[in-house]
Amino acid sequence: MSVIRVRRWVAVLVMMVFLLAGMAFWIPWPALGGWTLEKEALAQGMPALQKDGVLVIYPPGHEEEASWVLEGVLQYVDPVFTLLHARRPDHIRVMVAADQEELRHDLGTSEAPLGAYWQDTLWILAPSSWPGGPVDRERFLAEGPIAHELGHMALHRRVGEKVPVWLDEGVAQWVDEKVTGFLWLEGWPRLEEGEGFSYQDLSRWQVDDLAVAYLQSYLLAAEIARSHGGEGLALLLDRLEKGHAVNQSLRTVLGDGYPGLVAGDAWQAPLLSP
Numbered sequence: 001m002s003v004i005r006v007r008r009w010v011a012v013l014v015m016m017v018f019l020l021a022g023m024a025f026w027i028p029w030p031a032l033g034g035w036t037l038e039k040e041a042l043a044q045g046m047p048a049l050q051k052d053g054v055l056v057i058y059p060p061g062h063e064e065e066a067s068w069v070l071e072g073v074l075q076y077v078d079p080v081f082t083l084l085h086a087r088r089p090d091h092i093r094v095m096v097a098a099d100q101e102e103l104r105h106d107l108g109t110s111e112a113p114l115g116a117y118w119q120d121t122l123w124i125l126a127p128s129s130w131p132g133g134p135v136d137r138e139r140f141l142a143e144g145p146i147a148h149e150l151g152h153m154a155l156h157r158r159v160g161e162k163v164p165v166w167l168d169e170g171v172a173q174w175v176d177e178k179v180t181g182f183l184w185l186e187g188w189p190r191l192e193e194g195e196g197f198s199y200q201d202l203s204r205w206q207v208d209d210l211a212v213a214y215l216q217s218y219l220l221a222a223e224i225a226r227s228h229g230g231e232g233l234a235l236l237l238d239r240l241e242k243g244h245a246v247n248q249s250l251r252t253v254l255g256d257g258y259p260g261l262v263a264g265d266a267w268q269a270p271l272l273s274p
């Protein structure tokens with residue numbers, strides 16, 4: 001090959017690299033938000049802990065709590081992803097918020113939960129800032145949000161982001177209960193008194209009592225999981241992963257139980273005890 005032809009090939013290659021780099025900006029990559037946050041936080045000099053593919057970025061002065069967060073993620077990630085048959089990502093990013101105000105600011109919400117899964121990132125409120133008062137390592141690991149938020153992450157990685165809220169929260173709680181034994185039971189007495197929402201209300205997430213709605217979501221997920229000899233949730237996720245609609249998939253998985261579910265019967269008076 002002549003020198004000129006080699007130069008031409010180099011020019012074509014350089015052009016292709018530029019084209020590919022340009023295309024990258026057009027690809028809607030869901031992880032971009034969290035990745036940008038991570039780069040910004042590290043560039044600003046926020047401290048971080050890292051082990052076995054888990055990165056915990058935390059506010060200065062919260063190193064001990066960050067070590068509990070890292071411990072929790074490393075402890076729960078494999079059981080959670082195994083339960084949902086999801087592939088664990090090579091890199092898991094966790095941001096620790098010093099207090100509720102910081103978490104509200106970071107998430108852009110009016111409420112500050114104990115944890116959140118947003119922009120491909122886990123957000124965890126520092127255990128010293130829990131609304132009811134600081135909690136120690138044991139309570140944080142047993143009742144904290146890590147397994148729950150990992151449940152959201154695993155579910156979204158399997159079936160995408162377009163999951164109804166009840167299914168998202170139901171599966172996250174089901175996973176948490178299986179892995180840590182923790183279940184949020186605050187709504188139980190009201191549910192027993194018949195204050196439950198219908199399936200239609202849950203589907204539209206038109207709920208004014210989160211404790212009851214979350215518990216019903218859990219009960220629904222547990223009912224699905226229990227069906228087909230314990231394979232019901234796996235069957236549902238398989239169908240959702242293939243792009244089938246939620247209601248059509250539920251009809252297939254629940255069979256004879258589906259009309260009762262849609263009528264709201266089971267959820268006015270739950271049949272299961274958690």
Ligand SMILES: [Zn+2]
Nearest residue numbers: 148152169172
């Ligand atoms: Zn949740």
